Amino acid sequence: MSDYRDPAVIITVAGLSCAAITAFLGFFQAPLVNPDSWNAPEAYRILYWHVPFAWSSFLSFTILFAGAVSWYAKRSERGWSMVVIGSELGLLFGSGVIISGPIWGSAEWGVPWDWGDVRLNTYALLTLVALFLVMSLRSQPDGEETRDTLAAVGLFGFILVPITAAATTIWRNRHPGVIFRESEETGEVPVDPEILQVMVFGTFSFMILFIGLVLLNYSIYNLRAELESLNREIDKEMTN
């Protein structure tokens, strides 16, 4: 039975609660953006989840990449656990990005998808790589060769996608630029401070959720490994 005092569970629940508060603040408290600059000013509110989803998915893919490198370099169990956790969380948060993105894109651009858009396509492909890994982790027997191949796929996704996407999208790019960077001319952030506050709160909420899910997944990974080890011991006893 689950122990609800486990720090991983507490952090995850706290992260989920804060994410829900972010949604509430985003939809009901944050002011509207300038209607002259945006085609669908109301639709922008989905960005309070979209942007933190993107950040969290980026962190997940970084864990996946670091795990794949570690697996290749040292064949370390910890490295492999990072591949597993990174792909599962990458799928979760990446799905959040590629679901919320087209909803906003439909309203703002009039089209849900742009094949020439660097970030849209990068995240879509990385999410598909994560989906591939998650499905393969469930369907393939665990073993050295399976791990080698799946770690190769993880590296493949991480290394290749930004390069190819950048090469492709020199031609076309519809996605808006970074909107929270300080203006070089005025030195100010060109966003309403209230919007910024909610966005920062949302980012922190998703960071808490991300940390909670990493810890939770790591516990699950260790429990699975323990279960497998116990099963093998029973197998051995049964055959003797």
Next chain:
Amino acid sequence: MRVPCRYNMSIPPLAQAKGIDVHRGPSKVLEGASVSLGAGEVVSVMGENGSGKTTLIEAFAGILPLRSGEIIWNGGDQSILVRDSDGRRNPPPPMGLTLQKGGICGDETVSERLAISLSVAGISSREEQVLDLLGHWGLRHRSKDRVSHLSGGLRRRLSILCGLAPAALSQTPMVVLLDEPSEGLDDTAKETLKGWLRALSSRGHGILVATHDKELSSCADRILTIEDKFLSETSGESSGEPSELSFSAQSSEQSPISSLIRWSTRMEIRNPIETVGRATPAIVAILLSYALVMDFDLQTHDSRLLAALVLAPAFIASISTPALVSRLSESDCGRWWDAVAGPMARPAFTITGASMILPIPVTYLSWFVLSGSVDDQVSSEVLRWLWIPALAMVDLAIASTALHLLVSNLSRSSAAPAPLLLVVMVWPFLELTDALSSIIDNGMSWGLSIHEPLVTCIVASIISALVWLSAVMIPDY
């Protein structure tokens, strides 16, 4: 008396495993195993089911990743690092190899298979020699039959003969690796096998045999036993009379990779499932596009749509699952090629298994069918330069094949969702669509600015090359 496994210092080693750790599945199968195979000795590897006999044979062949240690073969005057735990890998010297599942594709004929086993070992054989060898194993009358038509026992005989024949015809000492050779053999064939093993060892070849057959292991000079990840060694009986083998052949300069390419081409000519499997969806796509857009004036509407429809059939043909994947998975055929050809086998397969010919005729056919509404001047300009995007589609096909082969590495590859990875190929396809659209609108130009069709095609090829490199190079690291 049973002692820990050691190097046999009295016999010059042909191959050595030095302190190898090998994992199979989640568990460690071999730990710190050091084995030396000397010239002129038969070494038997014994142990219970799942103890690691096959793992040791496959590790020796260099087809298993090592957690620690290295595999070194001596070919001629030099030592060759076949594989080590840092991921370094080199092709082994010529050898004889029989895998547990045989490693033979069912489309091969009996004599062809034997000839290929000899040619990858650098031995040039004549037809009479091949028939003579088959005669020793009661397979001469089946020489022209496809392997798929043989019974299980005859198939096993053939795979053993393919493992032994290179040594039987070789003038220089050679390593022979046999995995459970007596499995499925009748008594007569077992006697033949024992006689050949003694004969080959007397000619200076080193033979490593994984078996649980005590009768077969009686002809070994040394017996290695694997128990709970560790190896121990006892001396063998070296029993059995050597068969009389009086074969000789000339060495050939042909590399295993050229044998692999010829094999792959021959399989496709004999059973063209690759071509049919790719051409059928491409033609269906052309006909469907024609049925859907026959009443539209595509050129005036949007040349990008016309370009996409023209290139889509070749794209579909290029990303279809290559038939080579199923050929290689049959009876561990791919693993056999991986062992004998070494690390270059995978890149070679991505090229031989790709649709190299189809994209160009399919693209032209697609243009002829769909360009009815395009005026003659534009059409003649496009026809003149359509080969450029079609040629770049060949690169895309090679990259797609590399992705399919990457996924086929998984032990249950049919359960892995390979199409998810193929989505990356949409990008080069879109680049090619842009290039063709530009040719339709403005004609071909040779400018080197970023929107010119030539540069766009080059970018598509570069993206495909990157995909290919990632899929081919990373897994073998």
